[in-house]
Amino acid sequence: MSESNGGVDDTARARDRATVAAQAAEAGAAVAHESFRRNIPVEVKGGKTDVVTQADRDAQRAVIDVIHETYPDDPIVGEEDDERKTVPPEGPAWIIDPIDGTNNYVRELRVFATAVAAVIDGEPVGSAVVLPALGDTYLAGPDGVTRNGDSITVSDRDDPQTCTVCPTIWWDFDEREQYAAATREIVQRFGDMRRFGCAQAVLSMVAAGGLDGVITNVQANPWDSVAGVHLIREAGGTVTDIDGNPWRYDSTGLVASNGVVHDEVLAATQAIDAGNGQ
CATH class of the missing domain: 3.40.190.80 (D-Maltodextrin-Binding Protein; domain 2)
Structure with a gap:
């Protein structure tokens, strides 16, 4: 999956990154789901509704570990801890959210997700959104967009x-x-x-x-x-x-x-x- 081989075309490189995005999101989602409805302590970061848990941090670490197995030098843009908060305008990067919907998570509501996007020059080339408590995995890359392996498309409603x-x-x-x-x-x-x-x-x-x-x-x-x-x-x-x-x-x-x-x-x-x- 290295991008150092000049014979690998852009589509193959994007496919590689989309695959890693899926693997990383699934790893983070598994960690988050393991602590779901386990009476995990809740911390407040900023305002009264800006909450975080140790599961957020653990899931973020799981996501990063998977990414860095293949792309050890790529920058990570992430919500928690000391990860960078801005997207680099040039070069590859990864944008991650270990638990999007933490307020739902701590209220034991099932609508929360682990999200990972692979970007190059600020533009996404692959992404994954995993909602483990709902059993849904959304993936997008050069081979199309799917939910749980089935192709999906936006609605055609015009009214x-x-x-x-x-x-x-x-x-x-x-x-x-x-x-x-x-x-x-x-x-x-x-x-x-x-x-x-x-x-x-x-x-x-x-x-x-x-x-x-x-x-x-x-x-x-x-x-x-x-x-x-x-x-x-x-x-x-x-x-x-x-x-x-x-x-x-x-x-x-x-x-x-x-x-x-x-x-x-x-x-x-x-x-x-x-x-x-x-």
Whole structure:
């Protein structure tokens, strides 16, 4: 799997990295699942809802160990501990979230995920999102996008009144007007709304067609977003920033959809700030 061999083409290199992303995510998810519903102690990192457990750290170490077995010199962008927090614009890197949805995890709710994305020059070439308590593994790479080994695609719903859309990423207590505006725009424009408390899970659900759109007007952390965004794009969907430009790891806003109703999903996202007087 070394990239030092000039005879290996870009597709093969991407396939190698996608394979390692899958292996790393599965290893981290296994560690997280082992401690799930085991009355694990909970720590607070920042605000009252910004929590972490030893399982987060242990799962992150398991993910990194798998990556470094094959790519020992690659930088890691990760949520916990001392891993770097910004994506290098050039060269290979890995973006990981050992437990996305830690608030669900500590409440013994099954919607949490381990997410790993392999990127080169900031662009994902392979990603994996594993939801161990639900038994779902989403993978994307040069050979397509799958859930539990079966090919998936975004939905083909074209009537917003039949669509289900999810607000995601956290609006803190001083931003609840924006949270309220996001939910208002969804319930007024679309058939229904869901919220799961795990960004990588809902992005995966868009890729598989269970959800038709995901919106936020804030900047998403790369570990909460890049792996799932890659799934959606490989499954035929559209992901932009709040201005409708192609989404990047450093974009403001994250607007994801099946592509067919993207204009309406984008309009709902843009109305969050407008409805809040911004």
